[in-house]
Amino acid sequence: xxxxxxxxxxxxxxxxxxxxxxxxxxxxxxxxxxxxxxxxxxxxxxxxxxxxxxxxxxxxxxxxxxxxxxxxxxxxxxxxxxxxxxxxxxxxxxxxxxxxxxxxxxxxxxxxxxxxxxxxxxxxxxxxxxxxxxxxxxxxxxxxxxxxxxxxxxxxxxxxxxxxxxxxxxxxxxxxxxxxxxxxxxxxxxxxxxxxxxxxxxxxxxxxxxxxxxxxxxxxxxxxxxxxxxxxxxxxxxxxxxxxxxxxxxxxxxxxxxxxxxxxxxxxxxxxxxxxxxxxxxxxxxxxxxxxxxxxxxxxxxxxxxxxxxxxxxxxxxxxxxxxxxxxxxxxxxxxxxxxxxxxxxxxxxxxxxxxxxxxxxxxxxxxxxxxxxxxxxxxxxxxxxxxxxxxxxxxxxxxxxxxxxxxxxxxxxxxxxxxxxxxxxxxxxxxxxxxxxxxxxxxxxxxxxxxxxxxxxxxxxxxxxxxxxxxxxxx
Amino acid sequence: xxxxxxxxxxxxxxxxxxxxxxxxxxxxxxxxxxxxxxxxxxxxxxxxxxxxxxxxxxxxxxxxxxxxxxxxxxxxxxxxxxxxxxxxxxxxxxxxxxxxxxxxxxxxxxxxxxxxxxxxxxxxxxxxxxxxxxxxxxxxxxxxxxxxxxxxxxxxxxxxxxxxxxxxxxxxxxxxxxxxxxxxxxxxxxxxxxxxxxxxxxxxxxxxxxxxxxxxxxxxxxxxxxxxxxxxxxxxxxxxxxxxxxxxxxxxxxxxxxxxxxxxxxxxxxxxxxxxxxxxxxxxxxxxxxxxxxxxxxxxxxxxxxxxxxxxxxxxxxxxxxxxxxxxxxxxxxxxxxxxxxxxxxxxxxxxxxxxxxxxxxxxxxxxxxxxxxxxxxxxxxxxxxxxxxxxxxxxxxxxxxxxxxxxxxxxxxxxxxxxxxxxxxxxxxxxxxxxxxxxxxxxxxxxxxxxxxxxxxxxxx
Numbered sequence: 001x002x003x004x005x006x007x008x009x010x011x012x013x014x015x016x017x018x019x020x021x022x023x024x025x026x027x028x029x030x031x032x033x034x035x036x037x038x039x040x041x042x043x044x045x046x047x048x049x050x051x052x053x054x055x056x057x058x059x060x061x062x063x064x065x066x067x068x069x070x071x072x073x074x075x076x077x078x079x080x081x082x083x084x085x086x087x088x089x090x091x092x093x094x095x096x097x098x099x100x101x102x103x104x105x106x107x108x109x110x111x112x113x114x115x116x117x118x119x120x121x122x123x124x125x126x127x128x129x130x131x132x133x134x135x136x137x138x139x140x141x142x143x144x145x146x147x148x149x150x151x152x153x154x155x156x157x158x159x160x161x162x163x164x165x166x167x168x169x170x171x172x173x174x175x176x177x178x179x180x181x182x183x184x185x186x187x188x189x190x191x192x193x194x195x196x197x198x199x200x201x202x203x204x205x206x207x208x209x210x211x212x213x214x215x216x217x218x219x220x221x222x223x224x225x226x227x228x229x230x231x232x233x234x235x236x237x238x239x240x241x242x243x244x245x246x247x248x249x250x251x252x253x254x255x256x257x258x259x260x261x262x263x264x265x266x267x268x269x270x271x272x273x274x275x276x277x278x279x280x281x282x283x284x285x286x287x288x289x290x291x292x293x294x295x296x297x298x299x300x301x302x303x304x305x306x307x308x309x310x311x312x313x314x315x316x317x318x319x320x321x322x323x324x325x326x327x328x329x330x331x332x333x334x335x336x337x338x339x340x341x342x343x344x345x346x347x348x349x350x351x352x353x354x355x356x357x358x359x360x361x362x363x364x365x366x367x368x369x370x371x372x373x374x375x376x377x378x379x380x381x382x383x384x385x386x387x388x389x390x391x392x393x394x395x396x397x398x399x400x401x402x403x404x405x406x407x408x409x410x411x412x413x414x415x416x417x418x419x420x421x422x423x424x425x426x427x428x429x430x431x432x433x434x435x436x437x438x439x440x441x442x443x444x445x446x447x448x449x450x451x452x453x454x455x456x457x458x459x460x461x462x463x464x465x466x467x468x469x470x471x472x473x474x475x476x
Numbered sequence: 477x478x479x480x481x482x483x484x485x486x487x488x489x490x491x492x493x494x495x496x497x498x499x500x501x502x503x504x505x506x507x508x509x510x511x512x513x514x515x516x517x518x519x520x521x522x523x524x525x526x527x528x529x530x531x532x533x534x535x536x537x538x539x540x541x542x543x544x545x546x547x548x549x550x551x552x553x554x555x556x557x558x559x560x561x562x563x564x565x566x567x568x569x570x571x572x573x574x575x576x577x578x579x580x581x582x583x584x585x586x587x588x589x590x591x592x593x594x595x596x597x598x599x600x601x602x603x604x605x606x607x608x609x610x611x612x613x614x615x616x617x618x619x620x621x622x623x624x625x626x627x628x629x630x631x632x633x634x635x636x637x638x639x640x641x642x643x644x645x646x647x648x649x650x651x652x653x654x655x656x657x658x659x660x661x662x663x664x665x666x667x668x669x670x671x672x673x674x675x676x677x678x679x680x681x682x683x684x685x686x687x688x689x690x691x692x693x694x695x696x697x698x699x700x701x702x703x704x705x706x707x708x709x710x711x712x713x714x715x716x717x718x719x720x721x722x723x724x725x726x727x728x729x730x731x732x733x734x735x736x737x738x739x740x741x742x743x744x745x746x747x748x749x750x751x752x753x754x755x756x757x758x759x760x761x762x763x764x765x766x767x768x769x770x771x772x773x774x775x776x777x778x779x780x781x782x783x784x785x786x787x788x789x790x791x792x793x794x795x796x797x798x799x800x801x802x803x804x805x806x807x808x809x810x811x812x813x814x815x816x817x818x819x820x821x822x823x824x825x826x827x828x829x830x831x832x833x834x835x836x837x838x839x840x841x842x843x844x845x846x847x848x849x850x851x852x853x854x855x856x857x858x859x860x861x862x863x864x865x866x867x868x869x870x871x872x873x874x875x876x877x878x879x880x881x882x883x884x885x886x887x888x889x890x891x892x893x894x895x896x897x898x899x900x901x902x903x904x905x906x907x908x909x910x911x912x913x914x915x916x917x918x919x920x921x922x923x924x925x926x927x928x929x930x931x932x933x934x935x936x937x938x
Contacts, residue, residue: 019813040578049621050694054621092765101717104743130551132547163709296735300733
């Protein structure tokens with residue numbers, strides 16, 4: 001077993017010495033003398049040092065000695081030994097250079113404390129005096145404190161749930177001398193016996209703050225019970241709010257799939273939704289875009305938001321990997337987060353070959369009935385995504401703008417990608433027939449930088465858009 | 477004719493006794509060792525006001541006086557400043573240190589010493605007695621483990637004085653006293669001796685106590701342990717000042733942190749309560765290290781979220797301004813657990829109490845003062861005959877004993893009282909608050925702190 005020592009009994013003794021320190025006696029000239037208090041079980045070597053290694057040195061009196069006379073387990077206070085108590089703590093930020101705490105939020109932790117073991121510590125306090133009046137002066141000041149007991153605290157650490165205890169006065173042995181005094185006039189020692197219920201604790205576990213702000217596993221996925229309606233099959237989602245309180249919310253019925261199965265992957269904190277447009281992200285609260293300020297929303301999280309470091313993850317069913325970006329809050333509009341997307345996590349454009357070679361991007365998206373490709377100032381061999389049909393086999397003379405060099409008409413359908421090879425237009429992606437070849441196709445419009453995907457029958461934004469509750473999360 | 481009957485014993489001490497006594501003294505001179513005697517004069521006489529029936533004040537300090545007639549003890553002993561020297565003989569014996577919880581003690585530290593009766597009485601002026609302190613010059617320790625320039629002396633106190641059995645001569649008259657001696661301790665009883673300079677010829681302020689007593693070292697040890705105890709638990713209760721508290725607003729959907737814009741930055745709203753629960757958490761600090769003012773009156777023009785500590789509350793109380801009212805945050809409940817003179821828990825406030833109740837007002841005036849004022853002009857006619865001066869602002873008071881404060885009261889040019897605040901411990905005393913103060917002169921005051929047996933007892937027959 002690893003070594004562990006926290007000086008727990010030592011701290012009790014330290015505090016007990018403190019408790020009995022500072023008492024004074026007064027002589028006939030009203031001069032006050034403080035009574036020293038020391039641990040009673042001193043070693044011979046230190047005793048010799050205290051005497052300056054000389055027989056001529058004289059001890060002072062009065063004096064008090066504190067020492068342990070017993071330690072017993074207190075079975076009446078034993079409790080569930082496996083009980084673990086958790087405390088969530090938010091620290092203030094600490095400036096290591098200035099060695100001071102700042103008035104901003106710092107690191108956050110969860111501390112786990114295992115049930116400590118109860119003991120009764122018995123302490124003797126010997127009061128050594130040279131005369132009765134002196135003894136009464138000291139004793140009176142001490143005795144009035146115990147009504148019925150005196151609190152003792154070994155540390156003011158908020159997390160130490162064993163630091164507070166009480167000291168009970170159990171017994172007073174008035175004098176060590178025989179009465180009447182015989183041939184020896186020995187120093188008088190009054191002994192007070194105190195008991196203190198204490199705990200001996202194992203070490204705590206200090207962990208990263210464990211407040212649950214979102215649930216990111218399929219813990220709610222289940223098959224509904226036949227005969228029950230959807231609501232009955234939806235479990236109540238219980239979570240711990242950032243304030244530390246236990247809260248509950250119902251999982252969203254929207255997440256039932258077509259088979260009636262619950263398909264909840266995750267819940268975002270406060271069930272917020274996210275609207276992502278290019279490198280901008282806004283929180284959606286009950287359908288209102290920008291309904292939350294990021295600054296306010298992020299305060300609910302246990303970890304500290306770090307601009308440009310904290311990441312956002314988007315989960316999509318059509319993409320095997322999370323889309324990840326580093327976020328920063330727009331300093332002029334804190335409803336908007338500026339996201340620096342990690343290009344490596346974005347869906348990759350699909351390579352579409354042609355007679356001129358392979359390309360995965362397009363140069364323009366146009367409506368062929370409204371735009372003349374010659375007017376776009378294209379050079380080389382541009383690839384264009386068509387938003388509508390062009391040409392028809394029934395045409396006798398088609399649109400001049402889309403004629404080939406040999407004056408023949410070019411015919412293509414909406415959603416096709418076409419390419420100019422220098423003399424003719426060619427279809428490089430046939431939306432009606434090539435889906436079976438490519439599957440899902442991604443391509444980026446070089447004119448705008450926006451990526452699109454072909455979803456069976458139409459081109460849509462590939463990953464931008466509204467992300468419902470549970471499809472996005474923050475990563476600190 | 478008959479020869480007188482041979483008898484060394486005579487009803488009176490004759491020439492034989494004197495002859496033997498001289499021989500015995502000579503033996504002490506030849507074979508004895510010097511002892512220095514601090515002659516006990518008697519218990520210190522209490523002041524007239526402090527004297528009681530069982531601890532009386534005697535006409536004179538005498539060695540036959542008893543200081544405490546109940547406990548039958550003489551605690552505050554006076555010693556002759558002169559030191560008497562004589563010769564003594566005693567058997568040296570080996571002794572071991574005995575370790576007790578109070579330190580190292582000599583196990584066999586009782587000496588039985590003999591001194592000549594007549595010579596000692598002639599030297600001391602009386603018979604040596606219990607309470608006299610004897611220094612043994614030949615037992616000085618020059619090599620003690622300290623940095624003192626002088627050797628450590630050895631002191632014993634006389635516990636018993638009897639006539640030594642070996643000191644009876646064939647005349648049946650005693651010549652020797654047997655002294656039972658015990659090493660002294662640094663206690664109230666021997667204060668006068670231990671307050672003497674360690675080196676009378678070169679008095680640098682070092683006393684015998686400084687050299688001989690373990691008291692200073694014990695107090696240093698005690699203080700070090702207290703320092704550690706204060707480091708472990710500076711105050712009662714728990715320290716949450718380094719924790720962060722969020723102002724949250726609870727809704728049906730959970731709790732939201734409250735944010736505000738300050739200098740175009742989004743920051744959390746100053747919390748209206750400490751975000752942690754527990755026993756004795758209230759401290760003299762605003763949450764999250766926010767700045768706060770303190771005083772005995774709320775400031776004017778506060779902003780929402782401002783904190784203010786009212787120092788005139790007992791215990792002090794921290795407030796937060798919500799835009800309309802000052803709302804109580806918490807009382808300052810945390811307090812040092814060391815037994816200091818400033819500790820103000822409910823119980824210790826009855827002990828650490830140097831307040832007075834003032835009566836018999838002589839004169840009063842109201843004055844408008846500014847913070848840091850030192851001179852106060854009043855409308856009270858000069859001179860004013862009073863013992864005490866009290867300046868009062870709201871619940872805050874400043875009290876002075878006029879006789880103890882030189883230059884406190886002087887005459888203004890218009891023959892009114894001019895008050896000049898004094899320097900206290902080299903620090904100029906000043907007015908702490910702007911506002912209307914009252915100046916009050918009194919002729920009587922009673923200490924608040926009084927023993928329960930003495931509080932408001934009749935001062936005379938009634």
